[in-house]
Amino acid sequence: MKPTHLTTSSHALLANLAAGGVDRVFLVPGESYLGILDALNDFPQIDLVTCRHEAGAGFMALADARLSRRPGVAMVSRGPGASNAAIAVHTAQQDATPFILVVGQVPKASLRRGAFQEIDYQQMFAGIAKWVVEPTEPQQLPEAAFKAVRIATSGTPGPVIIVLPEDIQQQAVASTWWTAPPHAETIPTDAALAQLRESLAQAQRPLIVAGGAFDRPGGREALRAFAQAWHIPVAVSFRRHDLFDHADPLYVGDLGLVNPSWQLDAFHESDLLLALGTRFGDITSQGYTFPAMPRPTQKVVHCHVDGQWIGQHFTADIGLACDPVRLAELALPAQPQPIDTPRRDWASRLRELHRRIAAWPEPAHRADGLDFSDVVQVLSRLAPQRLLLTLDAGTFGAPIYRHFALAPPQRLLAPISGAMGYGVPAAVAAQLRDPQARVVCAVGDGGFMMTGNEMISAVQRRLPILILLSNNGGYGSIRVHQDREYPGRHAGTSLVNPDFVRIAQAFGMPAERVDASEQIEPALRRGLAAGDGPYLIEFRTLLSPRAQASTTPTLSD
Secondary structure: OOOOOOOOHHHHHHHHHHHOOOOEEEEOOOHHHHHHHHHHOOOOOOEEEEOOOHHHHHHHHHHHHHHHOOOEEEEEOOOHHHHHHHHHHHHHHHHOOOEEEEEEEOOHHHOOOOOOOOOOHHHHOOOOOOEEEOOOOHHHHHHHHHHHHHHHHOOOOOEEEEEEEHHHOOOOOOOOOOOOOOOOOOOOOHHHHHHHHHHHHHOOOEEEEEOHHHOOOOHHHHHHHHHHHHOOOEEEOOOOHHHOOOOOOOEEEEOOOOOOHHHHHHHHOOOEEEEEOOOOOOOOOOOOOOOOOOOOOOEEEEEOOOHHHOOOOOOOOEEEOOOHHHHHHHOOOOOOOOOOHHHHHHHHHHHHHHHHHHOOOOOOOOOOOEOHHHHHHHHHHHOOOOEEEEEOOOHHHHHHHHHOOOOOOOEEEOOOOOOOOOHHHHHHHHHHHOOOOEEEEEEEHHHHHHHHHHHHHHHHOOOOOEEEEEEOOEOHHHHHHHHHHOOOOOOOOEOOOOOHHHHHHHOOOOEEEEOOHHHHHHHHHHHHHOOOOOEEEEEEEOOOHHHHHOOOOOOOO
16 A cells, blocks of 8 residues: 655655565654654554664564565664664674665754764765665655665665755655566576586585575575485574474584584585575684685585675685575476485484584583573473574573574574674564564573663563573673683673563563573463463573583584
8 A cells, every 4th residue: 555645755755665565664763854753654554663772673673674575674863873773784784684774864954064963874884784875855765765675685685774864854745656676586597507417416425505595485495495306414504593494304503603623524524515595704604614715625606696795705616696596496406316325324424413413401400590401492392383583692592503493484583693682672573573473582681681671562562472581690602701711700791680570570561580490391381371462581590511511512412
């Protein structure tokens, strides 16, 4: 449905966002974009989510974009508002997420004079945004919005900034909006497909590293069909755990922060490495050591829709600037392929290494606190099929990344950038976008105190989100690094926390605290059964030697 009364430049901007698929906006209001706020009254098809902090608004928009595959939109005021939202811009760039940040600005006559709350956003976001546009005439607003949608979603998706001086938002302009046609499919040539098939047929130890480009409708199915047809083991890139069914015998784990050396040694033995839909950044490549840089020892196929990433760090024998999903579909063998013994043994060997890494530890049953691994293990047994799990950053996430076996259609939303504060806002956006999913948010005490106030939106809209709060009284991830680099010296990582249960109850949601192992399962069952609004469970956890060891597996595991 399109608006019937398009009277101002703000209406024209919003009409183009709506035509580009935007149906929800996350905002913190500000006087510098009052014209946009006023025009939003005439767009009932755009759901407005009023947030309590610009970082929360930005994180909500990013999670919404991950699920909708359309640009997530956040609106903030100039200066302080835009600065608070900068974390979402950086996360969008790191996560390759389409994101549009609309920022109010000083009047155009005051531009570049150092006016109150003025920032030159071209300079501020130059290194992380795909495009920063600052219209100075009302007639430029509809085109800016139209172009922003296309840039945010094309090539490698990412953030776009629209900066709007406050005095160009309410002028009469032509009622103009456009709908961009879909991007033409980028497919490999017949010669490239023939070369790829020949390499696949000859390889005895192939390995797929699958990236975020498969996170779209049909992408996971295409990846699995391709891997199974050629019998190729699949490792997912950093924090893309939900791209491949963990129960599939070809799933061999992820390339993340703590891969053991013996697993990486096995990966290095591959004779054909297929990097599909991944930029192959520093973490997935294990600090640019897998494969060897700049000339890998094995043959490398690198496929990414954005050609600038192909061979940027590692020489690709076959570089394919095309859609990885279409490549997987087109590169299926013409007839079933016989699986020879070396390839079968190779896949089985990598699968067994992953099985050792992913095996659950024995429950801790500590008297002085809980190990969050025990919470995650119980959750994995009780999790529904339509689970949508959002994670903040912190040590509590390690057992999820290592042990939690995801199966379609279960989804995982975690910040590739490692940004704290993502979990609760992402859960709100996820539940709004997918009301039928059971959304569970895992967050630490540090991340919760950053953006946990956004749970008020879940209370307001009665969103049945289950929040699992790991309270270990400190910045646990940094404490682990301190103990490794400077044992026993913990400056800056201890926290004094409030009563989280009472905070949640004051927000209007039921909450409980778990202090003992035998309380974990009953509490999780109560939380998962709650269906009329959010539910919070605080787990009193400790950063123990075992908790640290769980992030660094050994071959004996």
